[in-house]
Amino acid sequence: MxxxxxxxxxxxxxxxxxxxxxxxxxxxxxxxxxxxxxxxxxxxxxxxxxxxxxxxxxxxxxxxxxxxxxxxxxxxxxxxxxxxxxWSLPRPPAGPDEEDEAAREAAAEVDRMLVEVGWERVRELGPLSPVHRSLVTSVATLRRLGYPCDAAELVPYARQMAGVAAHELDQLEQHPEEVERVESAVAAAVLYEPVLLDLHRLAQEEESQRRYGLAGQEGGATEADPAP
CATH class of the missing domain: 1.10.1660.10 (Multidrug-efflux Transporter Regulator; Chain: A; Domain 2)
Incomplete structure (x- = not known):
């Protein structure tokens, strides 16, 4: 053309x-x-x-x-x-301060999470990965602000994201050329991460309404609901 x-x-x-x-x-x-x-x-x-x-x-x-x-x-x-x-995609500019107690604790919790879910390959890379450093920084920030975030909190999220990653790679493998697969992965990182965030928040809304209802009652009942 x-x-x-x-x-x-x-x-x-x-x-x-x-x-x-x-x-x-x-x-x-x-x-x-x-x-x-x-x-x-x-x-x-x-x-x-x-x-x-x-x-x-x-x-x-x-x-x-x-x-x-x-x-x-x-x-x-x-x-x-x-x-x-x-790794070349933009991320928070600063990594964790290794001398900071919260950062050391966060790094240890992230490492325990990686062991628990069996992510040995990414564990070997450790701080060489900007994604790993970003996660440690985020966990350290939570801990500094008084929101406990340890391996036990991270493991369920990691296991769910493993399923997401498997689905994404299944989609990539539909492309015949390797360069198309890499292009698709980069585009997905930019375009689909906001979709995943929105799905996460919608899931929270749905689960909250299922448990507590719109008016806060347990079991999902509201004042407008008909009597059984």
Missing amino acids: RLSELSEASGVSTATIKYYLREGLLPPGHRVHATRASYDASHLRRLRLVRALIQVGKVPVATAREILAAVDDESLGLTMRLGAAL
Whole structure:
């Protein structure tokens, strides 16, 4: 397809597409002649990912370029490509202060949780993973504010998220090409995490109403409910 057709198919202006091309976020088109290039489905797919990163995820252009470099690095295996791309996504800037008592306690609780759920592979990475550091920081913050958060609290959440992760990877495996799988994983991290958060809150609303009802009575009864 021509640049104008790529613009129409994606909903992105030709000026923005040219900007993404200049910034190295979108691979060059296939050269037809000196002044014309053609684009295919891989360009459309990549353009959608770039929009997800920049417009939805608010990822800076330089960071988006780093993420896409990991996506395209064929020297890495699938797990390493996924890890490198996802680790490049923006996270809280500061890691836990190892000298801080709450941080040390949080790290110990996170480690106990990893042992309990059998996540030995991510446990081996430990602080090398920005996701691990972010979790320790979050748990430490909870503890400082007086909200106990230990391994026993984390384990049920971790086990539920293991099911979510298995479902997501099942979805990824429907894509025939490895690069498509990595692109899909990065897009899901940006676009689906807000969906998961909303589902979590809806589940809380549903469970609360099931247990206590709208007016707070146990068993879900409300004043408007008919008598049995």
